Amino acid sequence: MEMPTPNAAVLNKKSHIVRRLSKVLPRESVISEEHETRAYECDALTAYRCSPMIAVLPENTQQVSDILRICHEEGVPVVPRGSGTSLAGGAMPTADCVILGVAKLNDVLETDYDNRLIRVQSGRTNLSVSDAVEENGFFYAPDPSSQLACAIAGNIAMNSGGAHCLKYGVTTNNLMGVTMVMMDGEVVEIGGSHLDSAGLDLLGLICGSEGQLGVVTEATLRILHKPVGARPILIAFDENEVAGACVADIIKAGVLPVAMEFMDRLCIETSENFAKAGYPNAEALLIIEVEGSELEIEEQLTKIISIAEKHNPVELRQSNSPEESAKIWLGRKSAFGAIGQISDYMCLDGTIPVSELPFVLRRIGEISKQYGLRVGNVFHAGDGNMHPLILFDANKSGDLELCEKMGAEILRLCVEVGGCLTGEHGVGVEKRDLMFDQYSHADIEAQLNIKDVFDPKWLLNGAKVFPLIATEDRRAA
Amino acid sequence: MITPKTEDEVSEFLVNTSKSVRIVGGGTRQGLGNHVEPEVKLSTLGLTGITLLEPAALTLVVRAGTPLAEVQEALAAENQQLPFEPMDHTSLLGTQGVSSIGGVVACNISGSRRIQAGACRDSLIGVRFVDGMGTIVKNGGRVMKNVTGYDLVKLMAGSYGTLGVMTELSFKLLPKPEASATITLHGLSDADGIAALCRALGSPNDVNGAAHLDGKTFIRIEGFKGSIAYRSEALKSLFSDSEVTVETNLDNNSKLWKSVGDVDIFAKMKTSIWRLSVKPTKGPEIVEHLRKGGIKLEAQYDWGGGLVYLSVADDIDIRDYLVEMQGHATLVRGNGGGAAAMPIQNKLVTKIEAGLRAKFDPRELLNKGIMG
Numbered sequence: 001m002e003m004p005t006p007n008a009a010v011l012n013k014k015s016h017i018v019r020r021l022s023k024v025l026p027r028e029s030v031i032s033e034e035h036e037t038r039a040y041e042c043d044a045l046t047a048y049r050c051s052p053m054i055a056v057l058p059e060n061t062q063q064v065s066d067i068l069r070i071c072h073e074e075g076v077p078v079v080p081r082g083s084g085t086s087l088a089g090g091a092m093p094t095a096d097c098v099i100l101g102v103a104k105l106n107d108v109l110e111t112d113y114d115n116r117l118i119r120v121q122s123g124r125t126n127l128s129v130s131d132a133v134e135e136n137g138f139f140y141a142p143d144p145s146s147q148l149a150c151a152i153a154g155n156i157a158m159n160s161g162g163a164h165c166l167k168y169g170v171t172t173n174n175l176m177g178v179t180m181v182m183m184d185g186e187v188v189e190i191g192g193s194h195l196d197s198a199g200l201d202l203l204g205l206i207c208g209s210e211g212q213l214g215v216v217t218e219a220t221l222r223i224l225h226k227p228v229g230a231r232p233i234l235i236a237f238d239e240n241e242v243a244g245a246c247v248a249d250i251i252k253a254g255v256l257p258v259a260m261e262f263m264d265r266l267c268i269e270t271s272e273n274f275a276k277a278g279y280p281n282a283e284a285l286l287i288i289e290v291e292g293s294e295l296e297i298e299e300q301l302t303k304i305i306s307i308a309e310k311h312n313p314v315e316l317r318q319s320n321s322p323e324e325s326a327k328i329w330l331g332r333k334s335a336f337g338a339i340g341q342i343s344d345y346m347c348l349d350g351t352i353p354v355s356e357l358p359f360v361l362r363r364i365g366e367i368s369k370q371y372g373l374r375v376g377n378v379f380h381a382g383d384g385n386m387h388p389l390i391l392f393d394a395n396k397s398g399d400l401e402l403c404e405k406m407g408a409e410i411l412r413l414c415v416e417v418g419g420c421l422t423g424e425h426g427v428g429v430e431k432r433d434l435m436f437d438q439y440s441h442a443d444i445e446a447q448l449n450i451k452d453v454f455d456p457k458w459l460l461n462g463a464k465v466f467p468l469i470a471t472e473d474r475r476a477a
Numbered sequence: 478m479i480t481p482k483t484e485d486e487v488s489e490f491l492v493n494t495s496k497s498v499r500i501v502g503g504g505t506r507q508g509l510g511n512h513v514e515p516e517v518k519l520s521t522l523g524l525t526g527i528t529l530l531e532p533a534a535l536t537l538v539v540r541a542g543t544p545l546a547e548v549q550e551a552l553a554a555e556n557q558q559l560p561f562e563p564m565d566h567t568s569l570l571g572t573q574g575v576s577s578i579g580g581v582v583a584c585n586i587s588g589s590r591r592i593q594a595g596a597c598r599d600s601l602i603g604v605r606f607v608d609g610m611g612t613i614v615k616n617g618g619r620v621m622k623n624v625t626g627y628d629l630v631k632l633m634a635g636s637y638g639t640l641g642v643m644t645e646l647s648f649k650l651l652p653k654p655e656a657s658a659t660i661t662l663h664g665l666s667d668a669d670g671i672a673a674l675c676r677a678l679g680s681p682n683d684v685n686g687a688a689h690l691d692g693k694t695f696i697r698i699e700g701f702k703g704s705i706a707y708r709s710e711a712l713k714s715l716f717s718d719s720e721v722t723v724e725t726n727l728d729n730n731s732k733l734w735k736s737v738g739d740v741d742i743f744a745k746m747k748t749s750i751w752r753l754s755v756k757p758t759k760g761p762e763i764v765e766h767l768r769k770g771g772i773k774l775e776a777q778y779d780w781g782g783g784l785v786y787l788s789v790a791d792d793i794d795i796r797d798y799l800v801e802m803q804g805h806a807t808l809v810r811g812n813g814g815g816a817a818a819m820p821i822q823n824k825l826v827t828k829i830e831a832g833l834r835a836k837f838d839p840r841e842l843l844n845k846g847i848m849g
Contacts, residue, residue: 204631248533254652423622
């Protein structure tokens with residue numbers, strides 16, 4: 001992975017910068033010894049590593065402001081970091097950067113059930129937001145699969161999704177306001193406890209900007225009352241196309257399940273060997289979950305079953321108990337881990353129009369043969385967000401490169417059929433160089449212009465999202 | 478007035494002009510925003526037609542000048558709808574014409590269902606526009622999960638044409654409900670009404686309309702028949718100490734909520750109409766505060782209390798009375814049809830906004846000053 005050449009002038013004044021940062025932060029919050037900064041050398045995209053020059057762990061918005069002001073004055077690049085669970089390398093350091101970790105910012109500042117909101121510091125983990133309101137029956141809807149570990153700051157940076165987006169939307173649809181520190185240290189409040197923006201929708205712009213426009217330190221999030229209950233159903237088919245057609249018919253019938261997950265044969269078999277969930281022997285499998293009271297669940301499942309039966313499923317398994325429900329989900333939830341047991345893998349997350357599902361799966365099969373690498377497909381079928389898992393051998397010379405090349409081809413395919421490179425993981429460094437496959441130069445220029453407004457010196461996470469060649473002049477200026 | 482027929486014609490015009498431009502759609506929302514005096518008007522009504530409607534993917538792509546009614550009709554034929562229930566401004570603003578989908582997006586018009594299904598900006602998943610230099614830009618696309626690069630889609634929604642001329646828009650859709658119910662509570666004060674709405678919205682009953690006006694408190698649910706029957710009972714049981722009626726006729730409900738969304742109760746009054754976006758529980762407090770300040774007014778609450786329409790008899794700027802308020806106030810219609818006014822922003826936000834406009838429209842040609 002190509003990264004910008006570290007700025008020698010910045011590296012040379014490391015001790016000066018450490019001294020300045022130490023004046024505004026507690027001693028233990030400034031990490032500058034090489035054996036300690038290594039803890040921040042990568043995020044969940046572990047194939048690429050680079051220790052930062054310094055890492056800092058501020059405890060409040062004021063400290064974040066002080067850090068950014070100093071880095072701005074000294075011309076030091078800053079890479080913000082939530083919990084470091086980015087699959088796209090969004091928090092990957094450069095050798096001359098300060099990693100600004102928000103992990104110590106994890107308080108709940110306000111819960112307001114009447115207005116259905118919670119205000120938290122941004123380092124708080126996704127799941128612990130829901131935990132904070134659970135005893136009153138509420139939850140925070142976006143649920144990325146890393147929710148146990150991932151921070152709200154990272155969720156906002158990547159506009160994270162999850163399995164339940166079809167009904168509840170993604171982060172941007174559940175974010176009401178932020179306190180954000182600009183690269184020059186100024187603190188700005190955007191949005192809050194009211195529902196719509198007064199002027200331009202800056203909140204919408206900030207969400208998903210991959211930590212390039214500012215550092216969010218506090219967030220106001222929408223919370224909802226939990227549904228009375230939820231129940232999955234498992235439907236297996238002997239062809240991918242038929243499973244795809246079934247999904248289309250369910251949506252056309254006006255049923256909006258809270259989740260519709262798709263698994264192909266490789267994923268079914270691998271997760272079955274690993275988790276023993278009792279999945280049937282089939283080409284394709286759908287796990288569909290509906291929510292509501294017992295009566296409402298029955299009503300929706302009856303509709304879904306009558307649609308599914310028209311497509312001659314190999315098996316249609318209903319759940320009669322919480323244990324059976326857990327078992328239906330077990331294989332799906334174990335899929336990534338199960339694949340990880342048998343091989344190294346790379347997880348893509350391109351999105352496609354749902355109608356293109358059969359074609360894209362067939363093409364992925366062909367690409368897989370051509371490259372000689374196996375692919376398993378797990379899929380949020382309702383919203384078209386694919387997760388092809390490419391299996392490779394990290395110890396075999398050239399295999400990672402081959403896998404990346406194949407991944408790029410699959411992502412280009414997603415774009416060709418009217419989809420996009422990334423549905424919920426973000427661009428980071430991983431898909432940076434594919435941006436021109438989706439966007440024209442004018443499209444990219446419009447985005448770069450936005451960063452110019454928020455961060456004219458291009459110090460904030462500047463080596464991400466866009467091809468380096470497109471940002472070279474701005475970063476050098 | 479020029480009326481380009483294609484995106485390229487929009488681009489060509491903007492590349493070659495140096496005149497200030499007012500972008501107009503169907504003209505039904507012309508009163509919104511600050512008054513602007515342009516040298517030339519650019520109509521989007523030549524850019525029409527649905528380019529893609531895929532019910533199985535809940536996806537619509539449509540050119541910006543397409544009449545909203547045409548969009549709604551096409552969706553209804555597939556038993557689907559725009560989730561955000563845009564209001565019709567003609568009666569409130571006394572305007573005529575046919576609302577265009579581009580105008581809906583430019584003003585981020587979102588109705589009662591916003592409380593549950595999100596605003597117009599939440600349903601918008603892709604946009605094509607021509608910026609102030611005539612450059613054609615696209616962002617987002619036709620898939621509902623997309624985090625590829627910055628989200629200019631949200632930025633364009635509600636930008637009142639100040640960043641570019643939108644030419645094509647993509648939306649995610651919702652199925653039309655099979656059934657609906659409106660639970661009406663009678664005789665509650667504003668404060669008690671909003672408290673009741675908070676209870677309803679904080680229950681697991683998936684309430685998607687929550688309004689209070691004219692001494693009535695309205696709670697709407699939509700979905701399948703069995704579910705509506707169940708949730709009606711569940712909601713009624715929350716309010717056993719109030720006088721409650723339930724309406725389950727789909728047509729009656731759709732008329733009622735259209736009338737709430739269109740703010741019909743104030744349409745005929747010769748007053749100023751203010752629109753406040755506030756923390757829902759603060760709605761009645763703010764109204765009380767204004768009344769104590771001696772201001773004669775009537776209020777309609779939507780979004781569980783968070784969207785307050787005020788009919789104010791006097792020609793005064795209520796923003797002067799709301800300095801401490803979190804949220805914002807917009808003059809939708811001046812007293813006797815006078816000019817509207819937009820919310821006041823803090824300095825840093827104003828600076829960022831000015832910076833963005835300078836990038837998208839460096840010659841300051843497009844709808845200049847309409848947002849303040």
